[in-house]
Amino acid sequence: MIQDDLAAASKATDPYGILLPAGRSLLITRGMDSGDPDIVFRNFEEHFVNTGLVGEEFRPLLLRALGHVQGWKEALQTVNGESARLLDRIKLLISMLDANLKFHPPEKDASQQNPINKLPAKEAASEKAHGLDLRGVRCPINFVKAKLKLEGLAVGETLELVLDDGPPIQNVPASFKAEGQEISSMTQTGDGHWRVNIRKMHL
16 A cells, blocks of 8 residues: 555656655554545644654645645645655655564664654553454554554553454454464454454564
């Protein structure tokens, strides 16, 4: 999904056609997939500009993109160069994405605490719970959401997921098992869903 969005952004010839799929490609790493441009641009600003992953110099570009979505059609007429630079930045960050869905830009000192890998405060607060309802969430977004949730738990703690029957129950537990986490139980609820307990075995 990320590569498809990046390919679409790279082929686009207008700023809006670049910015929408490029922004959506990064949001996928945070378990978000939206077809609503307003949601894409607002969440991109919150999760990437506000956290320092994307530079402040791109904030005016995102505001223009929001203006374009809301009817200001001339908002993006003179930002071709800025759109291309943001796309280049996004491609670089995607290339620095590790297996734990964290970014490691080369200009950051790995020995220092990196604020870009912190969840926003309202999202971090929800990490206290050890359960996650993923009914209606399609693959692979359900796995990304579960992976981010598990990341907030200590080794040895258990995360209980509620998954749909079909591809979700077929793919999500298998993906965690392939990463070395323990699937301690899988129980069918009888209403087309499953409860899956995943024990965190390593960071």
